[in-house]
Amino acid sequence: MAEQPRIIEDKATPIKKEWEEYARKGNWTVKGYEMVRALSGGGLEEQCREEDFMVVYRPHGVLYHHSYGLVSKFFKGLVDKRLYGTKCPKCQTVYCPPRVHCWNPDCKVADTRWIELPLRGKVHTFSVMLFSADAFLEMLPFVLAYVQIDGAHTAIPIQVVTAPTNVFIGQKVNIKFRQKRTGDLMDIYAVPAKGQKIPADSCLHGEKQNLRDLSRDLEGTYAFLDKRFGIKKQDVERRWKA
Ligand SMILES: [Zn+2]
Numbered sequence: 001m002a003e004q005p006r007i008i009e010d011k012a013t014p015i016k017k018e019w020e021e022y023a024r025k026g027n028w029t030v031k032g033y034e035m036v037r038a039l040s041g042g043g044l045e046e047q048c049r050e051e052d053f054m055v056v057y058r059p060h061g062v063l064y065h066h067s068y069g070l071v072s073k074f075f076k077g078l079v080d081k082r083l084y085g086t087k088c089p090k091c092q093t094v095y096c097p098p099r100v101h102c103w104n105p106d107c108k109v110a111d112t113r114w115i116e117l118p119l120r121g122k123v124h125t126f127s128v129m130l131f132s133a134d135a136f137l138e139m140l141p142f143v144l145a146y147v148q149i150d151g152a153h154t155a156i157p158i159q160v161v162t163a164p165t166n167v168f169i170g171q172k173v174n175i176k177f178r179q180k181r182t183g184d185l186m187d188i189y190a191v192p193a194k195g196q197k198i199p200a201d202s203c204l205h206g207e208k209q210n211l212r213d214l215s216r217d218l219e220g221t222y223a224f225l226d227k228r229f230g231i232k233k234q235d236v237e238r239r240w241k242a
Contacts, residue, residue: 012065015063016063019061019063022061027059027060027061028060028061029058030056030057030058031057031058031059032056032057033054033055033056033057034054034057035052035053035054035055036052036053036055037050037051037052037053038050038051038053039051068183069100070100071097071098071100073098073114074097074098075183075184076183077116078177078181078184078185078187078188079181079182079183081177081181082116083096083116083117083118083119083149083175084096084098084114084115084117085097085098085114085115085117085149085151085152086098086099086100086113086114086115087112087113087114087115088102088104088112089110089111089112089113090102090104090106090107091104091106091107093153094115094117094151094152094153094154095112095152095153095154096117096149096152096156098112098114099112100112115151117149117150117151118149118150118151119174119175119176120149120150120172120173120175120193121147121149121150121152121172121173121175122147122148122150122170122171123145123146123147123160123167123168123170123171123173124145124146124147124148124155124169125145125146125155126143126144126146126160126167126169127144127145128141128142128143128144128164128214128218129141129143129144130217130218130220130221131221131224137228138225138229138231139159140221140224140225141164141218141221141236142159142161142164143159143160143161143162143164144157144158144159144160145157145158145159145160145167145173145190146158147160147173147175147190149175157185158175158188158189158190159186159189159190160173160190160191160192161189161190161191161239161240162191162192162240163237163240164214164218165204165211165214165215165218166192166198167192167204168198168199168202168204168205169202169203170199171193171196172192172193172196173190173191173192173193174190174191174193175188175189175190176188176189176190222236
């Protein structure tokens with residue numbers, strides 16, 4: 001019989017307990033209902049008829065646990081404020097994010113080795129996020145870049161904390177760790193290295209129309225943030241100065 005896995009570090013018990021308590025209180029059962037009248041039937045609205053529907057309200061949640069498998073060291077590294085990649089012993093390709101096996105066909109899925117990488121890199125390409133999924137709305141607007149870590153041959157998505165109008169391809173960045181880390185890609189972010197000039201021919205600054213379009217779209221995001229969260233433009237700009 002295969003040996004059972006052993007827990008060697010447990011940072012999950014509080015959340016497991018919290019979840020058990022949630023279930024113990026009888027959640028996941030129906031709490032109430034409402035009757036609503038709505039159209040029923042396919043096709044055009046005038047071909048439908050009104051029906052009464054019962055809608056039940058049942059709190060529901062999932063405590064999802066899964067393994068990071070053979071790239072666990074990378075995610076544990078984020079918790080411990082270290083950045084790891086992997087290197088192929090045959091072709092010397094360095095992967096960050098890590099790959100367990102080399103993807104170079106000549107290497108025939110060779111096992112890679114772990115290496116520690118420096119906390120710096122450069123912007124390979126980027127997007128400015130003006131809208132997002134719920135979880136990130138209050139972070140808007142933000143820059144999401146593919147950053148090539150120094151020494152790596154691949155690029156990893158990282159938030160660059162800077163004014164969206166200041167980012168450029170090739171920008172040197174330093175990698176920082178957030179105070180609260182959970183072993184998630186969001187544990188890290190990047191800030192531009194000091195003393196860099198925005199190139200006159202950058203994709204934003206070389207095409208003045210692009211810069212004007214972005215500035216206009218940013219105003220839409222600021223208006224949304226104010227209306228939804230009461231977050232002001234100057235609050236957002238303060239994040240980029242810190
Ligand atoms: Zn290889």
